[in-house]
Amino acid sequence: xxxxxxxxLLVAAMVAGLATSPAAQELKVGASISLTGTYAKPGxxxxxxxxxxxxxxxxxxxxxxxxxxxxxxDDKSEPPTAIKLYEKLIxxxxxxxxxxxxxxPVTNAASTVSEKYKKLMMATLAATTSIWERGFKYxxxxxxxxxxxxxxxxxxxxxxxxxxIAVINEDTLFSKAAAKxxxxxxxxxxxxxxxxxxxPKGTTDFSALLIKIKSLNPDVIAAGSYFDDAVATTxxxxxxxxxxxxxxxxxGGDLPEFYQLLGKTAEFVYGSSQWExxxxxxxxKEFVANYEKMWNREPxxxxxxxxxxxQIYAEAVRRANSLDSDKxxxxxxxxxxxxxxxxxxxxxxxxxxxxxxxxxxxxDGKKVTVWPAAVAEGKPLYPTPPWQRR
Amino acid sequence: MSxxxxxxxxxxxxxxxxxVLPFFGSGYVVSFSIxxxxxxxxxxxxxxxxxxxxxxSFGHVAFFGVGxxxxxxxxxxxxxxxxxxxxxxxxxxxxxxxxxxxxCLRLKGPYFAIAMLGLNxxxxxxxxxxxxxxxxxxxxxxxxxxxxxxxxxxxxxxxxAVTLLTYRIITCQxxxxxxxxxxxxxxxxxxxxxxxxxxxxxxxxxxxxxxxxGGFYAWYASHVEPLSVFPLLTTITMIIMCLFGGKGxxxxxxxxxxxxxxxxxxxWARFLFVxxxxxxxxxxxxxxxxxxxxxxxxxxxxxxxxxx
Numbered sequence: 001x002x003x004x005x006x007x008x009l010l011v012a013a014m015v016a017g018l019a020t021s022p023a024a025q026e027l028k029v030g031a032s033i034s035l036t037g038t039y040a041k042p043g044x045x046x047x048x049x050x051x052x053x054x055x056x057x058x059x060x061x062x063x064x065x066x067x068x069x070x071x072x073x074d075d076k077s078e079p080p081t082a083i084k085l086y087e088k089l090i091x092x093x094x095x096x097x098x099x100x101x102x103x104x105p106v107t108n109a110a111s112t113v114s115e116k117y118k119k120l121m122m123a124t125l126a127a128t129t130s131i132w133e134r135g136f137k138y139x140x141x142x143x144x145x146x147x148x149x150x151x152x153x154x155x156x157x158x159x160x161x162x163x164x165i166a167v168i169n170e171d172t173l174f175s176k177a178a179a180k181x182x183x184x185x186x187x188x189x190x191x192x193x194x195x196x197x198x199x200p201k202g203t204t205d206f207s208a209l210l211i212k213i214k215s216l217n218p219d220v221i222a223a224g225s226y227f228d229d230a231v232a233t234t235x236x237x238x239x240x241x242x243x244x245x246x247x248x249x250x251x252g253g254d255l256p257e258f259y260q261l262l263g264k265t266a267e268f269v270y271g272s273s274q275w276e277x278x279x280x281x282x283x284x285k286e287f288v289a290n291y292e293k294m295w296n297r298e299p300x301x302x303x304x305x306x307x308x309x310x311q312i313y314a315e316a317v318r319r320a321n322s323l324d325s326d327k328x329x330x331x332x333x334x335x336x337x338x339x340x341x342x343x344x345x346x347x348x349x350x351x352x353x354x355x356x357x358x359x360x361x362x363x364d365g366k367k368v369t370v371w372p373a374a375v376a377e378g379k380p381l382y383p384t385p386p387w388q389r390r
Numbered sequence: 391m392s393x394x395x396x397x398x399x400x401x402x403x404x405x406x407x408x409x410v411l412p413f414f415g416s417g418y419v420v421s422f423s424i425x426x427x428x429x430x431x432x433x434x435x436x437x438x439x440x441x442x443x444x445x446x447s448f449g450h451v452a453f454f455g456v457g458x459x460x461x462x463x464x465x466x467x468x469x470x471x472x473x474x475x476x477x478x479x480x481x482x483x484x485x486x487x488x489x490x491x492x493x494c495l496r497l498k499g500p501y502f503a504i505a506m507l508g509l510n511x512x513x514x515x516x517x518x519x520x521x522x523x524x525x526x527x528x529x530x531x532x533x534x535x536x537x538x539x540x541x542x543x544x545x546x547x548x549x550x551a552v553t554l555l556t557y558r559i560i561t562c563q564x565x566x567x568x569x570x571x572x573x574x575x576x577x578x579x580x581x582x583x584x585x586x587x588x589x590x591x592x593x594x595x596x597x598x599x600x601x602x603x604g605g606f607y608a609w610y611a612s613h614v615e616p617l618s619v620f621p622l623l624t625t626i627t628m629i630i631m632c633l634f635g636g637k638g639x640x641x642x643x644x645x646x647x648x649x650x651x652x653x654x655x656x657x658w659a660r661f662l663f664v665x666x667x668x669x670x671x672x673x674x675x676x677x678x679x680x681x682x683x684x685x686x687x688x689x690x691x692x693x694x695x696x697x698x
Contacts, residue, residue, distance in 0.1 A: 036663070074658070079618055080611055084425060087538075088418035105615065112534040112612040117417075134531060171518055171527030173615065198527065200518060201617060 027066040027323075029054070030095030032085040032110065034102045037077030042302045043102040046125055047072055048295045049306030050099060052287075053314070055294070063317050075101055079109030086113035096323045097122075099310060102302070104128035104146075104173045111139045120325040120332070124309030125302060127274075128173050132351040138325050140332050141352040142309035142344070143301075146174050146250075147181025149272045150222050152359030152371035153248035154185045156270075156380060162219035162245055166195035168209055168233070169224030178250045179224035194218050199229070206233045207240060214242045227252035230271075231261050238265050238387045245384055246270060248359070254301065259362060266362045268384045273358055275301035275341055276369050278377055287340035308341025397698075408546060412539045420542050424610060426651045427545040431603045432624070433631035433643035434552035438596035440629070441637035442565065443589055444572035445495065448625055449506030452513045453483040453597040455619040457604025459517060462530040462614045464605075473544060476605030483601025484594055486513070491593040496586060498575075507622075514620040529615025532608060541610045545603070549644070552599050557640045559595075560697050568592055569638065634676050636683030641698050645684055 031050060034043035054070045062068055071093050075082040082101050089095045090113065098114050100107050100123035107126035114121040120138040123131070127146045132139065157165065165186050169179035176198065183193050194216050197209055210233070213221065221244040223233055230252030237247065252258055253271020262269075277288045277299065287307060291299040299307075316331040317323065329350075336345045336354070345354035359371035361380050370380040412420050432454065440446045457479030464475035494505045517524050524530065535541070559565040570578040571585050579585050608614045635646025653672070658665040680687045688694055 036666070076658075079613065080425065080607075083611060084418065084421045087416075087421040091417035092419075105613070105618065108531065108613050109611055115534050116536060128528075130528065130531065134534070136534070172617065173528040176526065176528050200515065201527070 025066055027063055027068045027097070028071055028093060028095040029068055029097045029099060030071045030086070030089030030093060031099040032073045032075035032082045032089070032101045032106075034077040034106065035074035037075075039077040039103050039106075042125075042300075043077070045300050045302035046102045046306040048291070049124075049299070049303040049308075050310055052291055052294055052303075053307050053310035056290070056311075057314055063314055064321065064323070070099075071095060075106060075110075077103070077106065079106050082106045082110040083113055086110045090114070090117045090119055095119075097313065097317070099306075099313065100124050100126060100142075104131060107131060108173070111136060114138060118325050120328045122309050122313040122332075124306045128177050129351070130173075130177070132349045136350070138329060138350075140329075140346055140350040142312070142341070142355070143274050143305050144352060144355045144357045145181070146177035146224075147184070148357055149178045149224075149250040150182040150248055150359075151185055151357060152272060153220065153222055153246065153270055154182060154189060154191060156359070156371055157186075157191060157220045157246055158189045160245075160382065162191065164192045164194045164216075164218040165220040165222060166213045166216060166218040166244075167193060167222045167224070168196070168206075168213075169198050170203075170226060170229055171198040171200050172226075175224035175226065175250065179222070182222045182224070191220070201226075203229060204232055206236050210236055210240050210242050214240060219245045221247045223247075223249045225249045225252050227255060227257070231258060234262055234265060234269060241387055243384075243386045246382075247384070248272065253362075254360065254367065259365060259367075264390055265387075267364070267390050268361065268381060270359055270361050270370075270380075271367070273301050273360060274355070275304040276358055276360065276367070277304075278369060279342065279358065279375050281340055281342050282338050284340040304341045308339040308344070311339050312337060312344050412542055417538070420538055422651075422655065424538060424542050424545050426648055427542075427549040428603055428607060429627065429631055429647035429651055430549040430644050431545070431552050431599050432628045433635070433647045434549065434556060435596045435599040435603075436625075436628040437556065437632045437637060437639075437643045438552075438559070439589075439592050440596075441632055441639075441642070442559070442568040442572060443592055445589060445593075446503045446629070447506045447593075447596070448503045448622075448629075449508070449510035450596070450600060450628055451620055451622065451624040452506075452510040453486065453600035454604040454607070454624060455510075455517070455614075455616075456482050456486055456513060457601030458608040458614045458619040459524060459530070459604075460601070461605030462532055462608040463524070465532055465609065466530055472606070472609040473540075476544065476602055476609060479603075479605025479608075480598045480601040483597045483604070487594050487597030488590075491590050491597075495589040495593060510620055510622065510625070514616050517620070518616050525615075527616060529613060529618070530608075532612045532614075534612055535609060538610060541606055544606050545610075548599060548602050548606070553640060553644055555595065556643075557697065560638075560640055564588070564591070572638070630673055633683055634673065636685030636687075636689075639683070639685045639689070639696075639698065642683050642685040649684075 033047045057068050073085045075085055098119050098121045100121050101110050102125045104126045107123050108131050111121055115136045115138055122140050124142045127143050129145045167179050167182055169175040186193055230249040248270030250272055254273040259266045316328050320327040320331045343354035347353050358369050360367045360369045368378040370376050436450050460479040460482050461475045464470040490509055518526050567583050567588055631646035631650050632643045636642030
């Protein structure tokens with residue numbers, strides 16, 4: 001833990017110190033990240049991914065023959081702060097490339113600034129489709145959109161001939177899109193949506209929702225969640241003895257803390273993830289090893305997405321042999337690559353279309369990737385026993 | 391007379407400097423100033439009701455949020471110019487203040503504070519609920535803003551308007567009556583002051599400006615959602631800034647908002663993880679050592695006029 005503190009302070013100190021002594025020839029890359037506030041946890045992983053990418057680029061001789069230097073500020077998880085910071089990065093620090101912040105709301109706000117100055121932003125951790133429906137030209141997406149988070153859950157349900165699904169979600173940008181996508185997928189595949197309700201952010205008591213669901217007895221329950229609500233719904237489902245044949249959550253189910261808090265209750269629960277370190281992607285082993293060496297902890301998908309997005313951006317710079325936003329955009333729209341984070345390809349909006357989600361299930365305290373079949377580590381345990389027998 | 395002239399000319403120089411700032415300052419300086427103006431206007435508005443009458447409003451961000459949503463919807467759905475849409479944000483804010491203020495201002499002490507706290511939660515829940523109209527939890531996205539300089543002047547004008555209005559109030563009978571409510575409401579009533587009506591007037595005035603600020607904010611931030619325009623933290627920041635500068639004074643909120651914003655900007659960039667602790671310690675220090683705020687202390691020590 002100490003090292004991360006030190007790292008962040010170092011960045012802040014560097015930023016403060018170098019503001020007065022411009023180092024010539026350095027290629028400055030800017031980003032704001034939530035290092036404090038609600039998103040601090042995933043934000044930290046994002047920052048670590050970026051800094052590892054910076055180190056590796058410099059180890060290989062930099063970009064366009066210049067050393068790169070990342071300038072990263074803390075946006076306190078607040079969109080207005082991010083707006084201010086990207087103004088600062090672009091107009092005062094004169095960064096030549098910009099990387100995205102963490103989370104959809106912050107990216108939504110920050111990208112209005114980069115768009116205004118015609119700076120191409122590689123958005124590494126925004127999954128909400130509507131961000132790419134605003135007609136922005138200089139915004140490229142790295143991770144899979146929210147709508148397909150639970151594709152695996154629906155797929156597996158169809159495979160087993162399950163007929164009904166209940167969907168709940170937190171009423172925020174990302175979770176809502178995830179729920180909407182799940183509902184559409186289910187309908188398309190002939191699974192009947194028997195229940196859908198949203199709850200406000202910060203809800204801790206889900207009993208009213210769950211009792212309604214219990215009376216409908218759906219085969220599948222899908223939750224568009226962040227971390228705290230995912231833990232609470234799971235716990236309360238057990239207390240109220242709500243027994244769907246399959247139950248999956250969008251975010252939260254993939255963090256080690258999920259199992260640490262729930263223990264045996266987490267068994268059989270499905271969770272989705274943008275990335276797992278066991279996946280057969282090119283360079284993934286080196287990435288995990290280097291990351292652990294640099295930061296003394298395992299990377300999670302936020303780290304991998306930040307790292308992968310940054311690598312793709314660097315690749316586009318090399319191919320364009322220029323820092324011009326229009327040329328970079330052209331390259332990024334053409335590019336089809338696989339990094340340690342997986343596949344990359346975007347459509348003409350800059351919207352991600354190649355990257356794949358994975359679904360995992362907690363089995364005996366381990367997170368086992370069970371979908372898609374091509375990269376699965378094991379078979380999903382099915383049928384799910386009722387709560388008393390887990 | 392001469393210190394008065396000196397102070398006035400200093401004020402004019404500052405104003406002139408601010409007026410030409412966008413021509414010299416970077417985008418960051420302009421963006422930062424917009425947020426400082428925003429806080430000045432918000433803290434100043436809170437001052438109008440809470441600083442003068444002592445009725446502590448814990449839900450003032452509700453007016454800001456309602457204004458932000460009004461502005462955002464008028465721009466996206468009705469195609470209004472942002473300036474008009476922003477100004478229109480004041481109307482629902484005032485209407486809300488009227489409906490809430492009429493019964494709630496009869497509540498005394500902590501009851502009013504709690505009622506206002508509840509108000510904000512109710513408004514936020516309603517906004518989330520009417521999804522077809524407000525976009526629910528995902529909010530409303532506005533077209534990207536091409537230049538923030540007009541917002542700079544608009545926000546600056548609101549901050550100035552609040553300050554001028556405060557000066558106007560403090561120098562007339564209305565202001566004195568409000569202060570008498572703060573000092574001893576019963577005595578004020580005994581002296582024949584219609585406290586309920588005066589409190590309502592002050593409350594309405596204090597709601598109008600956050601509504602406008604909210605409308606401009608929506609345009610500036612290009613996105614509004616329940617979480618970003620109804621946070622309790624915004625109310626608390628208004629209160630802290632006002633108390634820090636000096637409640638019930640004209641320039642207190644301006645001073646508080648300006649100093650604290652600059653302080654935060656400087657400290658937070660350098661001491662990422664301890665800055666909140668430093669900030670907290672500073673606030674505790676100010677409240678303990680100078681409960682009347684910076685300006686209050688200066689007024690006392692240097693025998694400055696009450697009307698600054």
